[in-house]
Amino acid sequence: MLKRVFLGLFIAATIACSAAPRITDIDVPGSNNLKPDPRQSLVTKEIAELVTNLGYKKISLNDSLGSVIFNNYLKDLDGNKSYFLASDIKDFEQYRTTFDDDMKNGDLTAAFYMFNVYQKRYNERLQYSLKELQNKFDFTKPETYTYDREKLPYFKNIEESNQSWAKKVKYDYLNLKLSNQKDSVIKANLTKRYDNLLSQSKKINNQDAFQIIMTAFTSSIDPHTSYFNPANAANFNIDMARSLEGIGATLSSENDFVTIKSIVPGGPADKIKKLAIDDKIIGVAQGNEEFVDVVGWRLDNAIELIRGKKGTTVRLKILSKNQDLSATPKIISIVRDKIILEDQSVQKKIKSITKDGKTYNYGIIEIPAFYADWKAMQAGNPNYKSTTRDVKMILDSLKNENVDGVIIDLRGNGGGSLNEAIDLTGLFITKGPVVQVKDYRGKVEVDEDEDPSVSWSGPLAIMTDRFSASASEIFAGAIQDYGRGIIIGNTTYGKGTVQSAIAMKRIDSKFSDKDDQINLTMGKFYRINGNSTQHKGVIPDILFPTVFPADKYGESSEPSALPFDTIRSSNYTKVADLKPTIAELNVLHNQRMKTSKDYEYLLQDIQEFKKKDAETTLPLNEEELKKQRDEQEEKNLKRDNDLRKLRGLPPLKKGEAKPLKEENFDFIQNESMKIMTDYIADPKIAKK
Known part of the structure; x- marks a missing residue:
């Protein structure tokens, strides 16, 4: 199994003091005037040491990287360019090439100053919005509101900012007006909304600011090295343990x-x-x-x-x-x-499909994450919570219910425990390698399933989408490499890196008063065939087009992501050669897609997504916006009713809600069952 990297490896050298810190007035009227505390300075220096000495990606904390950190910080604060003025950015530029030294020295003065300016602008915009609510709005003008400002320059001055925010308030107002609310109710609701945002802003503390600063720092190294303040660390560990x-x-x-x-x-x-x-x-x-x-x-x-x-x-x-x-x-x-947290754990359902008069039953296992309650396991609790244990219990029940096949749904599963991905693979193979891990020193270790027992030896399919990542890709890749099952869906995310969770209190006793941690990228995993999943992900055997393009969603869209590469293949024996079978299944699948209304609508959704993604403005003319929404609502209703008719369901009237007990039709899941049925039922395919 994967060996844990313990803090005994940590190099406890400290960075020598360099030049005296710059004198910067952190106090900014209109903000909470947040200041870093001494512990945050120490944490920053320690993390700079960790990422430099133990991180998988060999980096030099220099002016070039400092500029990247600076850009990431600005983006994290105001990525939509809705708050800062051009004069603010000009003022901040003096810190661009010193962010690297600041991180090394634990000097957070400049970063906190920038945060305080951001909060001042944020509060100003909300106060301005409250003032704007006192005006009367004319919704007959041919105006538009630019809601996506990411590619625009920062506001030249406060007047330009006011013009944009006046339109935002006008849009917020129009949005409620189109839902038939009275003017007095709209004003009351928006006043309450803006006041609540101001109230929440007053509660922001230096831990919040520090979290954003450290996120900008760590994401500049690679997308998955992350610092978690105590509150976020607690939530992360709850999520892992379920x-x-x-x-x-x-x-x-x-x-x-x-x-x-x-x-x-x-x-x-x-x-x-x-x-x-x-x-x-x-x-x-x-x-x-x-x-x-x-x-x-x-x-x-x-x-x-x-x-x-x-x-x-x-x-x-x-x-x-x-x-x-x-x-x-x-x-x-x-x-x-x-x-x-059962609603966030593995779930099962049984669904049926009929072909040539015969009914086939499938156990569908939805796995939202690869979780494990390590504390309970280490404490010797025999009923500790984990993905593999939950799936094994479900497989045992499915065998008793005589299902014809099992479909594992990994859509939206962002990963989790590497060991769970290995153990889960072991439920479907006898013995053998599952994943290869190369550590930050270049050493490669092969992690194997050592348990010869198999919980399910029957027909198997794995469903993936663009957001199936990390441990999901290890599991899906291993099943594909062994020829143990058929992978169906979209190409996965492409996260092929391994993080070790390091509690700051384990680094040094001076951090023992808090439960913060860093998840540090210290390794890269590879499939047993030698390919990394990094950037490229796992490509399904039966591939569906995706709504989410690779240049905007997935590892390949991350500027700091590690590259794709390969290492030597592991020594493993395939369960079966499914290539001929997959070729036949693709022929039958493609034939169905030619006449599938669901598939036609999926292709339309992809085009509609591209169109919407390119839009940056909305009309502020009431008649025009209402027309847009009515047309979209009518289009959606027609589509829904066309599909309901195909499924023998009664049409819905405008404004009528779908019956509560009626399950949403899952086209990809339904087609996966048809593919599995082709696999099981067709003797020409089954004998290959």
Whole structure:
């Protein structure tokens, strides 16, 4: 299995002090006047050391890279060029070639100054928007609003910015007007919206600024080296484990209130039956301690109080949806527990298709990510959560239900645990190599499935799309290389790099007070045939056209991405040579596509996406915008009803919602079942 790179490898040298830091006034009137703290300076220096000495991509932190970091930072702050003025950018240019030295020295003065200027401009635009709401709007003029400013220059001055933002407010107003809201209601709603954005802006702290600065830094090295501040690190690890310890409720921030948006079935909050959707949490207490008032708090800070270790008690002060702060809150106690996020875990369904009078049943397994609860596993919990364990249980149930084939749906699966990709492959092959990993020293290690047992030996298909990445590509590539199954869908993302999660507290004891981490690219993985998936991804055996072009979506669209290359092939034995079979399946698939209305609409969607993607403006003329929307709505309704007719469903009337119990038709999934049925049912194909 893949060996972990431990911090014993970390070179603990520090960067010698160079020139004295530039004197820059960070304080900017109209902003929160955020300043870096000493710990953030130390973290910056340590990360500069890590990416330089242990990163897979050998880089020199010089003026050239400093300029890239500078550009990325500007883009992360104001990529749409909606806030900064040209004079701001001119002022910032003095820092372009010093960002590299700043990162090495942990000098965040310039970066925080730029952030404070950004926040000042952000607040100014919202205050201006509130003022604009007092005006009367004329929606008969032939005006347009340019919403996509990415390729335009920064505003020349405040007057030009005002002109653009006046049109944005006008568009926001028109958007609500077309939904038949009264003027008084529109003004109230937009005032509330802009005020809420201003309120959220006031809650921005130096951790938020630092996260953006470090993201600009690490993304300049490669797209997947990432720093996570403590809040983001916690969320990342919850996502990997698909579990957390808390009350079992999803929370959001609405008008300064922490609000319950969903309750996890079977969780602590669900069991007590005392909480409802849209309830507002106004106070939090640990056990019998005093309550802390959380009205107006940042959501992540409130969540930190509400989450806690399994078995501990949290008390909440609750107001119902329609109560205000003058009402008497109810107080409830909840014993925290471990919450399994089942709705974000592997799911199964069984679907059927008929060919020549015979029905074929397929087990469809949707895998949203490659997750593993490492803490539970290391603690010896025999029921720890992981993708492979969940899929194995589903495969066992599908065998009992006598399905004819299994389809693994990896669409939208961005990856996760490398070990899970290896173990999952092992459910479908006896033994053998699954992936090759080259580390930052150039050493290649072959990671194998060492378990001879097979959970499913029958017909297998893997569905992919442009957003199937990383571990998804390892699994799909291995299945393809072994000839174990058929890959169907779109070419995958093309992420062929391996990250090691390094907790900052493991680097040095001076970081022990926080739970932040860096995910550092320290290796590159290769298929067992020697090809990298980097840039090129996995190309399906049955290829569908994609709505998302490679120049804008996928690894090949990332300027700092590592290149495609190859290494020696592993020593492995194919399960089968599927090339002749795939050729026959493609013939039958292409014949169906010639007369498929769904396929015709898919091609139309691709053209429509290209057209929309090229647009940058919207009309501010009420009649024109309404006409556009009515025509699009009519077109969509006609299309939906044409397809509903093909499926024997009654047509929908304008404005009528689809019945709640009616499942969305998945054309790609349906065609995958037809391809599998061709594979199983046609003796000419099956014997090849």
